[in-house]
Amino acid sequence: MAAWQRHQAGGRRILIVSYHRVVNDFTGELQRSIPGLLISQETFRRHLEELGAAGYQFATMGEALDVMAGKRTTQKDLCVVTFDDGYRDVYRYAYPVLKELGVPAITYLPAALIGTEQRFNHDRLFHLLHRAVARGYQPRFDVLPGPTAQLLDTVLSGRMRVSAALDDFIGQYPTDTLVETIHALEERLGSGPDLLPEQGDLMNWDEVRRMVRDGFDFGAHTLGHRVLTHEPLATVEREVRESKAIIERETGITVRDFAYCNGWYSDELIRVLVRNGFRSAVTTEDMPNRIGGDPFTLKRKVLWENFSLGLGGEYSPSLTVCQMDDCFGMLGLRGPVPGRRPQLAETDSSNAVARPAGTPLEVNG
Structure with a gap:
Protein backbone atom coordinates (compact mmCIF):
# COMPACT_ATOMS: atom_id res chain seq x y z
CA MET A 1 0.00 0.00 0.00
CA ARG A 119 -10.13 31.54 25.65
CA PHE A 120 -11.25 30.44 22.20
CA ASN A 121 -14.89 30.92 21.32
CA HIS A 122 -15.29 27.20 20.70
CA ASP A 123 -13.91 26.37 24.17
CA ARG A 124 -16.12 29.00 25.82
CA LEU A 125 -19.25 27.75 24.06
CA PHE A 126 -18.46 24.12 24.88
CA HIS A 127 -17.99 25.07 28.54
CA LEU A 128 -21.19 27.18 28.72
CA LEU A 129 -23.32 24.48 27.10
CA HIS A 130 -22.06 21.94 29.62
CA ARG A 131 -22.86 24.38 32.44
CA ALA A 132 -26.38 24.81 31.05
CA VAL A 133 -26.90 21.04 30.99
CA ALA A 134 -25.40 20.54 34.48
CA ARG A 135 -27.57 23.29 35.98
CA GLY A 136 -30.72 21.97 34.36
CA TYR A 137 -31.24 25.33 32.69
CA GLN A 138 -34.75 25.82 31.30
CA PRO A 139 -34.51 28.50 28.61
CA ARG A 140 -37.21 30.85 27.40
CA PHE A 141 -36.65 30.56 23.71
CA ASP A 142 -38.83 33.58 23.00
CA VAL A 143 -36.29 35.91 24.67
CA LEU A 144 -33.12 34.38 23.21
CA PRO A 145 -31.43 35.37 19.96
CA GLY A 146 -32.41 32.94 17.21
CA PRO A 147 -29.02 31.22 16.82
CA THR A 148 -28.64 30.84 20.62
CA ALA A 149 -32.12 29.34 20.93
CA GLN A 150 -31.35 26.94 18.09
CA LEU A 151 -28.13 25.75 19.68
CA LEU A 152 -29.62 25.35 23.16
CA ASP A 153 -32.63 23.48 21.86
CA THR A 154 -30.43 21.04 19.97
CA VAL A 155 -28.31 20.31 23.04
CA LEU A 156 -30.98 20.33 25.79
CA SER A 157 -33.32 18.14 23.75
CA GLY A 158 -30.61 15.51 23.50
CA ARG A 159 -30.75 15.39 19.72
CA MET A 160 -26.98 15.90 19.46
CA ARG A 161 -23.96 15.73 21.70
CA VAL A 162 -22.55 19.10 22.71
CA SER A 163 -19.44 18.78 20.54
CA ALA A 164 -21.44 17.74 17.47
CA ALA A 165 -24.02 20.50 17.92
CA LEU A 166 -21.27 23.04 18.43
CA ASP A 167 -19.51 21.84 15.31
CA ASP A 168 -22.57 22.43 13.16
CA PHE A 169 -23.14 25.80 14.80
CA ILE A 170 -19.59 27.03 14.13
CA GLY A 171 -19.88 25.79 10.57
CA GLN A 172 -23.01 27.86 10.03
CA TYR A 173 -22.29 31.21 11.70
CA PRO A 174 -19.48 33.79 11.63
CA THR A 175 -17.44 34.86 14.64
CA ASP A 176 -19.66 37.82 15.55
CA THR A 177 -22.61 35.47 15.99
CA LEU A 178 -20.53 33.13 18.16
CA VAL A 179 -19.62 36.05 20.43
CA GLU A 180 -23.27 37.13 20.61
CA THR A 181 -24.23 33.60 21.62
CA ILE A 182 -21.55 33.50 24.32
CA HIS A 183 -22.84 36.76 25.81
CA ALA A 184 -26.45 35.54 25.69
CA LEU A 185 -25.58 32.31 27.47
CA GLU A 186 -23.50 34.07 30.11
CA GLU A 187 -26.32 36.51 30.79
CA ARG A 188 -28.89 33.73 31.23
CA LEU A 189 -26.63 31.51 33.34
CA GLY A 190 -25.77 34.33 35.74
CA SER A 191 -22.43 35.63 36.90
CA GLY A 192 -19.67 33.57 38.43
CA PRO A 193 -16.12 32.44 37.80
CA ASP A 194 -17.29 29.05 36.54
CA LEU A 195 -18.59 30.63 33.32
CA LEU A 196 -15.04 30.93 31.94
CA PRO A 197 -13.22 27.62 31.35
CA GLU A 198 -10.07 27.20 33.39
CA GLN A 199 -8.54 24.92 30.77
CA GLY A 200 -7.54 25.95 27.27
CA ASP A 201 -5.05 28.67 28.20
Whole structure:
Protein backbone atom coordinates (compact mmCIF):
# COMPACT_ATOMS: atom_id res chain seq x y z
CA MET A 1 0.00 0.00 0.00
CA ALA A 2 2.86 2.38 0.80
CA ALA A 3 4.46 1.69 -2.57
CA TRP A 4 1.18 2.40 -4.33
CA GLN A 5 0.78 5.63 -2.37
CA ARG A 6 4.29 6.75 -3.36
CA HIS A 7 3.47 6.10 -7.00
CA GLN A 8 0.24 8.09 -6.73
CA ALA A 9 2.00 10.94 -4.90
CA GLY A 10 4.68 11.27 -7.57
CA GLY A 11 7.60 9.54 -5.88
CA ARG A 12 7.52 10.16 -2.15
CA ARG A 13 4.78 10.54 0.43
CA ILE A 14 4.57 13.86 2.27
CA LEU A 15 2.45 13.30 5.36
CA ILE A 16 1.44 16.37 7.38
CA VAL A 17 -0.02 15.54 10.79
CA SER A 18 -1.89 18.00 12.96
CA TYR A 19 -2.53 18.20 16.70
CA HIS A 20 -4.18 20.73 18.99
CA ARG A 21 -3.69 19.98 22.69
CA VAL A 22 -1.17 17.54 24.17
CA VAL A 23 -2.20 16.91 27.76
CA ASN A 24 -0.82 15.14 30.79
CA ASP A 25 -4.12 13.69 32.06
CA PHE A 26 -6.27 12.76 29.08
CA THR A 27 -9.03 11.09 31.11
CA GLY A 28 -9.39 14.06 33.44
CA GLU A 29 -9.27 16.62 30.64
CA LEU A 30 -11.84 14.65 28.67
CA GLN A 31 -14.47 15.53 31.25
CA ARG A 32 -14.25 19.26 30.56
CA SER A 33 -12.82 19.83 27.08
CA ILE A 34 -13.70 19.19 23.43
CA PRO A 35 -12.60 15.56 23.05
CA GLY A 36 -11.21 15.70 19.53
CA LEU A 37 -8.69 18.41 20.44
CA LEU A 38 -6.94 16.17 22.97
CA ILE A 39 -4.11 13.68 22.89
CA SER A 40 -2.11 12.44 25.85
CA GLN A 41 1.61 13.09 26.06
CA GLU A 42 2.24 9.32 26.08
CA THR A 43 0.22 8.71 22.93
CA PHE A 44 1.81 11.70 21.21
CA ARG A 45 5.28 10.29 21.95
CA ARG A 46 4.27 6.91 20.59
CA HIS A 47 2.97 8.51 17.40
CA LEU A 48 6.35 10.12 16.77
CA GLU A 49 8.25 6.95 17.58
CA GLU A 50 6.08 4.81 15.33
CA LEU A 51 6.23 7.29 12.47
CA GLY A 52 10.00 7.08 12.64
CA ALA A 53 9.90 3.28 12.84
CA ALA A 54 7.59 3.19 9.81
CA GLY A 55 10.28 4.89 7.73
CA TYR A 56 9.17 8.51 7.79
CA GLN A 57 11.80 11.24 8.05
CA PHE A 58 10.65 14.25 10.04
CA ALA A 59 10.98 17.48 8.10
CA THR A 60 10.31 21.17 8.46
CA MET A 61 7.54 22.73 6.43
CA GLY A 62 10.16 24.44 4.25
CA GLU A 63 11.91 21.15 3.50
CA ALA A 64 8.62 19.47 2.59
CA LEU A 65 7.62 22.37 0.33
CA ASP A 66 10.96 22.14 -1.50
CA VAL A 67 10.35 18.44 -2.17
CA MET A 68 6.79 19.12 -3.35
CA ALA A 69 8.07 21.82 -5.69
CA GLY A 70 10.80 19.56 -7.12
CA LYS A 71 13.60 21.74 -5.72
CA ARG A 72 15.11 18.82 -3.81
CA THR A 73 14.75 15.06 -3.56
CA THR A 74 14.47 12.79 -0.57
CA GLN A 75 15.33 9.15 -0.01
CA LYS A 76 12.53 8.70 2.54
CA ASP A 77 8.89 9.62 2.94
CA LEU A 78 8.54 12.90 4.85
CA CYS A 79 6.40 13.78 7.86
CA VAL A 80 5.72 17.35 9.01
CA VAL A 81 4.34 17.83 12.55
CA THR A 82 1.98 20.78 13.00
CA PHE A 83 -0.01 22.25 15.89
CA ASP A 84 -3.00 24.57 15.58
CA ASP A 85 -4.04 27.27 18.05
CA GLY A 86 -1.03 27.75 20.34
CA TYR A 87 -2.45 26.05 23.43
CA ARG A 88 -0.09 26.26 26.39
CA ASP A 89 -0.18 22.52 27.00
CA VAL A 90 1.67 22.12 23.68
CA TYR A 91 4.50 24.09 25.29
CA ARG A 92 4.21 22.08 28.52
CA TYR A 93 3.88 18.56 27.15
CA ALA A 94 4.66 18.41 23.41
CA TYR A 95 7.67 20.72 23.28
CA PRO A 96 9.80 18.59 25.67
CA VAL A 97 9.03 15.42 23.69
CA LEU A 98 9.86 17.10 20.39
CA LYS A 99 13.18 18.35 21.77
CA GLU A 100 14.09 14.97 23.21
CA LEU A 101 13.36 13.13 19.95
CA GLY A 102 14.82 15.82 17.70
CA VAL A 103 11.58 16.31 15.78
CA PRO A 104 10.93 19.71 14.12
CA ALA A 105 7.44 21.21 14.23
CA ILE A 106 5.44 24.29 13.30
CA THR A 107 2.73 25.86 15.46
CA TYR A 108 0.08 28.14 13.94
CA LEU A 109 -0.79 31.03 16.26
CA PRO A 110 -3.95 33.17 16.62
CA ALA A 111 -1.70 36.17 17.09
CA ALA A 112 -3.98 38.55 18.99
CA LEU A 113 -4.79 35.94 21.65
CA ILE A 114 -1.23 34.87 22.48
CA GLY A 115 -0.12 36.25 25.84
CA THR A 116 -3.68 37.01 26.97
CA GLU A 117 -6.03 35.29 29.42
CA GLN A 118 -8.68 34.88 26.74
CA ARG A 119 -10.13 31.54 25.65
CA PHE A 120 -11.25 30.44 22.20
CA ASN A 121 -14.89 30.92 21.32
CA HIS A 122 -15.29 27.20 20.70
CA ASP A 123 -13.91 26.37 24.17
CA ARG A 124 -16.12 29.00 25.82
CA LEU A 125 -19.25 27.75 24.06
CA PHE A 126 -18.46 24.12 24.88
CA HIS A 127 -17.99 25.07 28.54
CA LEU A 128 -21.19 27.18 28.72
CA LEU A 129 -23.32 24.48 27.10
CA HIS A 130 -22.06 21.94 29.62
CA ARG A 131 -22.86 24.38 32.44
CA ALA A 132 -26.38 24.81 31.05
CA VAL A 133 -26.90 21.04 30.99
CA ALA A 134 -25.40 20.54 34.48
CA ARG A 135 -27.57 23.29 35.98
CA GLY A 136 -30.72 21.97 34.36
CA TYR A 137 -31.24 25.33 32.69
CA GLN A 138 -34.75 25.82 31.30
CA PRO A 139 -34.51 28.50 28.61
CA ARG A 140 -37.21 30.85 27.40
CA PHE A 141 -36.65 30.56 23.71
CA ASP A 142 -38.83 33.58 23.00
CA VAL A 143 -36.29 35.91 24.67
CA LEU A 144 -33.12 34.38 23.21
CA PRO A 145 -31.43 35.37 19.96
CA GLY A 146 -32.41 32.94 17.21
CA PRO A 147 -29.02 31.22 16.82
CA THR A 148 -28.64 30.84 20.62
CA ALA A 149 -32.12 29.34 20.93
CA GLN A 150 -31.35 26.94 18.09
CA LEU A 151 -28.13 25.75 19.68
CA LEU A 152 -29.62 25.35 23.16
CA ASP A 153 -32.63 23.48 21.86
CA THR A 154 -30.43 21.04 19.97
CA VAL A 155 -28.31 20.31 23.04
CA LEU A 156 -30.98 20.33 25.79
CA SER A 157 -33.32 18.14 23.75
CA GLY A 158 -30.61 15.51 23.50
CA ARG A 159 -30.75 15.39 19.72
CA MET A 160 -26.98 15.90 19.46
CA ARG A 161 -23.96 15.73 21.70
CA VAL A 162 -22.55 19.10 22.71
CA SER A 163 -19.44 18.78 20.54
CA ALA A 164 -21.44 17.74 17.47
CA ALA A 165 -24.02 20.50 17.92
CA LEU A 166 -21.27 23.04 18.43
CA ASP A 167 -19.51 21.84 15.31
CA ASP A 168 -22.57 22.43 13.16
CA PHE A 169 -23.14 25.80 14.80
CA ILE A 170 -19.59 27.03 14.13
CA GLY A 171 -19.88 25.79 10.57
CA GLN A 172 -23.01 27.86 10.03
CA TYR A 173 -22.29 31.21 11.70
CA PRO A 174 -19.48 33.79 11.63
CA THR A 175 -17.44 34.86 14.64
CA ASP A 176 -19.66 37.82 15.55
CA THR A 177 -22.61 35.47 15.99
CA LEU A 178 -20.53 33.13 18.16
CA VAL A 179 -19.62 36.05 20.43
CA GLU A 180 -23.27 37.13 20.61
CA THR A 181 -24.23 33.60 21.62
CA ILE A 182 -21.55 33.50 24.32
CA HIS A 183 -22.84 36.76 25.81
CA ALA A 184 -26.45 35.54 25.69
CA LEU A 185 -25.58 32.31 27.47
CA GLU A 186 -23.50 34.07 30.11
CA GLU A 187 -26.32 36.51 30.79
CA ARG A 188 -28.89 33.73 31.23
CA LEU A 189 -26.63 31.51 33.34
CA GLY A 190 -25.77 34.33 35.74
CA SER A 191 -22.43 35.63 36.90
CA GLY A 192 -19.67 33.57 38.43
CA PRO A 193 -16.12 32.44 37.80
CA ASP A 194 -17.29 29.05 36.54
CA LEU A 195 -18.59 30.63 33.32
CA LEU A 196 -15.04 30.93 31.94
CA PRO A 197 -13.22 27.62 31.35
CA GLU A 198 -10.07 27.20 33.39
CA GLN A 199 -8.54 24.92 30.77
CA GLY A 200 -7.54 25.95 27.27
CA ASP A 201 -5.05 28.67 28.20
CA LEU A 202 -2.66 29.82 25.48
CA MET A 203 1.09 30.32 25.27
CA ASN A 204 2.66 33.68 26.06
CA TRP A 205 5.25 35.34 23.86
CA ASP A 206 8.17 34.38 26.12
CA GLU A 207 7.24 30.72 25.64
CA VAL A 208 6.93 31.19 21.89
CA ARG A 209 10.34 32.90 21.74
CA ARG A 210 11.90 30.09 23.76
CA MET A 211 10.67 27.58 21.20
CA VAL A 212 11.95 29.78 18.37
CA ARG A 213 15.43 29.78 19.95
CA ASP A 214 15.29 25.97 19.94
CA GLY A 215 14.61 25.95 16.20
CA PHE A 216 10.83 25.50 16.15
CA ASP A 217 8.81 27.40 13.57
CA PHE A 218 5.56 29.35 13.81
CA GLY A 219 2.89 30.32 11.32
CA ALA A 220 -0.24 32.45 11.38
CA HIS A 221 -3.76 31.29 12.25
CA THR A 222 -5.61 34.64 11.99
CA LEU A 223 -5.82 37.16 14.83
CA GLY A 224 -8.56 35.55 16.89
CA HIS A 225 -9.38 32.23 15.22
CA ARG A 226 -11.91 33.42 12.64
CA VAL A 227 -13.20 31.11 9.93
CA LEU A 228 -12.26 33.44 7.09
CA THR A 229 -14.62 32.07 4.46
CA HIS A 230 -17.43 33.40 6.70
CA GLU A 231 -15.97 36.92 6.61
CA PRO A 232 -15.93 39.79 4.07
CA LEU A 233 -12.64 40.27 2.23
CA ALA A 234 -11.79 43.44 4.15
CA THR A 235 -11.77 41.37 7.35
CA VAL A 236 -9.83 38.59 5.63
CA GLU A 237 -7.13 41.06 4.57
CA ARG A 238 -6.80 42.47 8.09
CA GLU A 239 -6.71 39.07 9.80
CA VAL A 240 -4.01 37.79 7.43
CA ARG A 241 -1.84 40.91 7.32
CA GLU A 242 -1.94 41.78 11.02
CA SER A 243 -1.50 38.22 12.34
CA LYS A 244 1.67 37.91 10.28
CA ALA A 245 2.95 41.29 11.45
CA ILE A 246 2.36 40.59 15.15
CA ILE A 247 4.17 37.25 15.13
CA GLU A 248 7.10 38.70 13.22
CA ARG A 249 7.34 41.65 15.59
CA GLU A 250 7.25 39.45 18.71
CA THR A 251 9.61 36.71 17.51
CA GLY A 252 11.92 38.21 14.89
CA ILE A 253 11.18 35.40 12.44
CA THR A 254 9.64 35.69 8.97
CA VAL A 255 6.15 34.19 8.91
CA ARG A 256 5.51 32.39 5.63
CA ASP A 257 2.99 29.69 6.48
CA PHE A 258 -0.71 29.83 7.35
CA ALA A 259 -3.36 27.49 8.75
CA TYR A 260 -6.99 27.93 7.72
CA CYS A 261 -9.36 27.97 10.71
CA ASN A 262 -11.71 24.99 10.44
CA GLY A 263 -9.59 24.01 7.45
CA TRP A 264 -11.79 26.06 5.11
CA TYR A 265 -10.40 28.14 2.26
CA SER A 266 -11.39 29.87 -0.98
CA ASP A 267 -9.64 31.15 -4.08
CA GLU A 268 -10.11 34.70 -2.80
CA LEU A 269 -8.47 33.82 0.51
CA ILE A 270 -5.52 32.21 -1.26
CA ARG A 271 -4.98 35.37 -3.29
CA VAL A 272 -4.86 37.41 -0.08
CA LEU A 273 -2.22 35.06 1.35
CA VAL A 274 -0.07 35.28 -1.77
CA ARG A 275 -0.34 39.05 -1.79
CA ASN A 276 0.87 39.18 1.83
CA GLY A 277 3.96 37.06 1.25
CA PHE A 278 2.89 33.61 2.43
CA ARG A 279 4.32 30.51 0.75
CA SER A 280 1.91 27.83 2.04
CA ALA A 281 -1.34 27.13 3.85
CA VAL A 282 -2.67 23.95 5.44
CA THR A 283 -6.20 22.56 5.34
CA THR A 284 -7.79 19.73 7.30
CA GLU A 285 -8.50 17.70 4.18
CA ASP A 286 -7.37 14.14 4.94
CA MET A 287 -5.88 13.34 1.54
CA PRO A 288 -2.40 12.60 0.15
CA ASN A 289 -0.10 15.47 -0.77
CA ARG A 290 1.33 15.13 -4.27
CA ILE A 291 4.60 16.24 -5.78
CA GLY A 292 3.81 19.39 -7.73
CA GLY A 293 0.67 20.02 -5.67
CA ASP A 294 -0.69 23.40 -4.61
CA PRO A 295 1.22 24.66 -1.53
CA PHE A 296 -1.86 26.67 -0.50
CA THR A 297 -4.10 23.61 -0.17
CA LEU A 298 -1.80 21.31 1.78
CA LYS A 299 -3.56 18.23 3.11
CA ARG A 300 -3.30 17.20 6.75
CA LYS A 301 -4.22 14.24 8.90
CA VAL A 302 -5.69 15.68 12.11
CA LEU A 303 -5.14 13.29 15.00
CA TRP A 304 -6.42 12.86 18.55
CA GLU A 305 -6.31 10.20 21.24
CA ASN A 306 -9.06 7.90 20.04
CA PHE A 307 -7.51 7.42 16.61
CA SER A 308 -5.08 5.05 18.35
CA LEU A 309 -7.50 3.13 20.59
CA GLY A 310 -8.26 -0.49 19.76
CA LEU A 311 -11.49 -2.37 20.36
CA GLY A 312 -10.64 -2.92 24.02
CA GLY A 313 -9.89 0.73 24.64
CA GLU A 314 -6.12 0.20 24.79
CA TYR A 315 -3.45 1.79 22.62
CA SER A 316 -3.11 -0.10 19.34
CA PRO A 317 0.17 0.24 17.39
CA SER A 318 -1.40 -1.52 14.40
CA LEU A 319 -4.37 0.84 14.29
CA THR A 320 -2.06 3.83 14.64
CA VAL A 321 0.05 2.75 11.68
CA CYS A 322 -3.11 2.14 9.63
CA GLN A 323 -4.22 5.69 10.43
CA MET A 324 -0.85 7.17 9.47
CA ASP A 325 -0.70 5.16 6.23
CA ASP A 326 -4.31 6.07 5.35
CA CYS A 327 -5.30 2.43 4.96
CA PHE A 328 -8.97 3.22 5.65
CA GLY A 329 -9.03 5.92 3.00
CA MET A 330 -7.43 3.66 0.41
CA LEU A 331 -10.02 0.97 1.15
CA GLY A 332 -12.83 3.47 0.74
CA LEU A 333 -13.91 3.23 4.37
CA ARG A 334 -13.43 6.93 5.02
CA GLY A 335 -13.56 9.95 2.78
CA PRO A 336 -12.14 13.45 3.28
CA VAL A 337 -14.32 16.45 4.09
CA PRO A 338 -13.60 19.12 1.45
CA GLY A 339 -12.19 22.41 2.70
CA ARG A 340 -12.87 24.59 -0.33
CA ARG A 341 -15.87 26.82 0.42
CA PRO A 342 -17.54 29.83 -1.16
CA GLN A 343 -16.21 33.14 0.12
CA LEU A 344 -18.74 35.41 1.80
CA ALA A 345 -19.64 38.19 -0.63
CA GLU A 346 -19.20 41.79 0.48
CA THR A 347 -22.89 42.43 -0.24
CA ASP A 348 -24.15 39.39 1.71
CA SER A 349 -26.08 40.79 4.66
CA SER A 350 -26.99 37.38 6.07
CA ASN A 351 -25.00 36.08 9.00
CA ALA A 352 -25.79 32.46 8.23
CA VAL A 353 -23.40 30.59 5.97
CA ALA A 354 -24.56 27.42 4.27
CA ARG A 355 -22.27 24.42 4.35
CA PRO A 356 -22.52 20.63 4.45
CA ALA A 357 -23.26 19.31 7.94
CA GLY A 358 -21.13 16.78 9.71
CA THR A 359 -17.64 18.29 9.64
CA PRO A 360 -16.48 17.34 13.14
CA LEU A 361 -15.05 20.15 15.23
CA GLU A 362 -13.03 17.52 17.05
CA VAL A 363 -10.74 17.09 14.06
CA ASN A 364 -10.58 20.63 12.69
CA GLY A 365 -8.28 23.45 13.24
